[in-house]
Amino acid sequence: MQAERTDSARSHCLAVSALIVMSLALCACGEEDAKAPPAPVRPVRTMTVAPQPPASALAFTGHIAAQDRVDLSFRIGGRVVAREAGVGAPVRENDVIARLDPANELNDLRAARAALAAAEGHLREAEGRYLRQSQLLARGVISRADFEAAEQGRLSARSQVAAAQARVASAEDIVGFTTLKADAPGVVTRVGAEPGEVVAPGRMIVQLARRDGRDAVFEAPADVVRALHAGDAATVSLAGQPGVTAQGRVREISPQADPVTRTFTVRVGLSDPPPALRLGAAVSVRTGDDGEAAIQIPATALTRRKDKGMEAGVWVVDPAASTVSLRQVEVVAADPAMAQIGKGLAPGDIIVTAGAHVLREGQQVRLGGAETP
Template identity: 80%
Template sequence: MSGQAAEKSGGALSRYLVVSTLVVTGVVLSACGREDAKAPPAPVRPVRTVTVASQPPAPALGFTGHIEAQDRVDLSFRIGGRMAERHAGVGATVREGDVVARLDPENELNDLRAARAALASAEGLRREADGQYQRQSQLLARNVATRADFEAAEQARLSARSQVTAAQARVASAEDIVGFTTLRADAPGVVTRVGAEPGEVVAPGRMIIQLARRDGRDAVFEAPADVVRSLHLDDAATVMLAGQAGVTAHGRVREISPQADPVTRTFTVRVGLSDPSPAFRLGAAVTARIGGDGKAAIHIPATALTQRGSGKDLETGVWVVDPAAQTVSLRKVEVLASDPATAHIGKGLNPGDVVITAGANVLREGQQVRLGGAETR
């Protein structure tokens, strides 16, 4: 009895130790879980900021230039030859379809005559092959001709028809080449340059006349690099005719040259005119005022911009500081233009906003910051 009691007492003690171990382990794991669930707070980041201030409206920029055609085209022959006549000179007004020049067409006409003669011969052979095919077909039906003779007549008929098709294609090509000896205007306009005189032998593609089409006028200006940075596509412009007060036209910047002129080191700016009067003749001197729409601009350092996402989901924003809580939030902005130093903001910021300019790459939403330096823009 004493041995059995000791054995039972030892078993109970073992079970007690196991249960106690499991309880202690559970308590420890529960405490670790609570510690892991409670993430450490984000550190307070030192940052530099700028306080947004509304800038005065940018003044309009003045330029001096001249009028050019919005669309110019060089008319040339597709084939070479001796130019027999030219019907339009510099300053001439032409309509769409008007003949402006001709080449001597004798060689091309000879090629056309030869092609037509070859077509006539091919059609004769086709008629002969058709007749032979019909005869062999009738003889074969009466069991007079052999199958081999009939198949030979059928093959000759197919060959003759193919020769007619090829001859017709050569005639069409020769007719096109004869047509290429006549140069026509593809649109109404004014001749601004000529490149060849009657009697000259011209190569294919050589400019015969330069035509300024009537469907648009451009005011063209040359601007230095520091001024071009202030211009943007679609900027409004008012163009005035030099020497004639009150003669104005309105337009917008439609092209800014991406490369400077190798001699003058200036950039070409083209303003498309929307309502030019007849007084704005090609080459006329003009002055223009570009920009200055009266809208206040907001400029911030380019280092304040932050981009998130990629592709179509790419968004540009800035970190804005809540002065009361000293926390940050990412705000989406519309960037009108930017350079390595400054970004021009259209929408998203208001005067008085505090924007982070240094240290933005390590921030996250709602994080507390310590303002290390501030300035006003």
């Protein structure tokens, strides 16, 4: 009995000791938390937001060209005997443009037709022989080998007829190649051969500007072409008649500069151009407009916090308290160097441009330098 009381007392003492130790540990942790140092003052680079002057419209001088141009040529060589269309002539689809001398091609066609007639005669003879041999075989007059030879002769004659028919079709196609036709309506802008010349296959006979589109074409230097983008709106005016205009969009910017002028060719596709804007007409092209003042900041100032549903934001400095706060902004346009802000910033705001990735809300900062906008 005395031993049981002694063990109970020992257990009670151990429990009390454990509670005391845990209390002391909790107190120590609380003291450590209370003594935790505040967030360090971060050195950052800043800039003061200022509006940029509005971008002015760009003006160029160019000319009207066809959106699609095609060089029409013969698929075979020969001597040109006629050219029906000259420079400036309007043509319709399937109109005859030029003709070659078809004498040799017609001779080949006649020879192919003659070979076909001979092959058809051999086929009729083979068909008759096969019919007779089949009847004789049924009566037991001839051997099976004689019948199979007649059957093989009929199959061979049929193959010869098929080959002759293919040669006739090919010869007819070649005769058709001696006539050059327009594949679409348009206007002839260049000619490359005259009647009497011997031309090779693929040589340009006429150049056709199709009627399905017009482009305003101009040259732009390298420092200006960087401001142009495919899809930019443009206004095209006829030189000498500024009232004759057409609207369009930049359709193509040459990826390579001209080796002589070092300029880039830009093509503006026109929508519903008036008849006065003829091919080759001199025009003035105006891209962009005199927009409003914009706010531009370095791209390094942008911070994305998708965990808070913020696509883009910047850290704004409170100059009185030297603290920062994250503000959401609307990015209108951006490139690897600069970003154009539509909403969220006002002239005079101080924003962080370097060191933004280590900041927290309300953290104190030390301004280490300022950038010019």
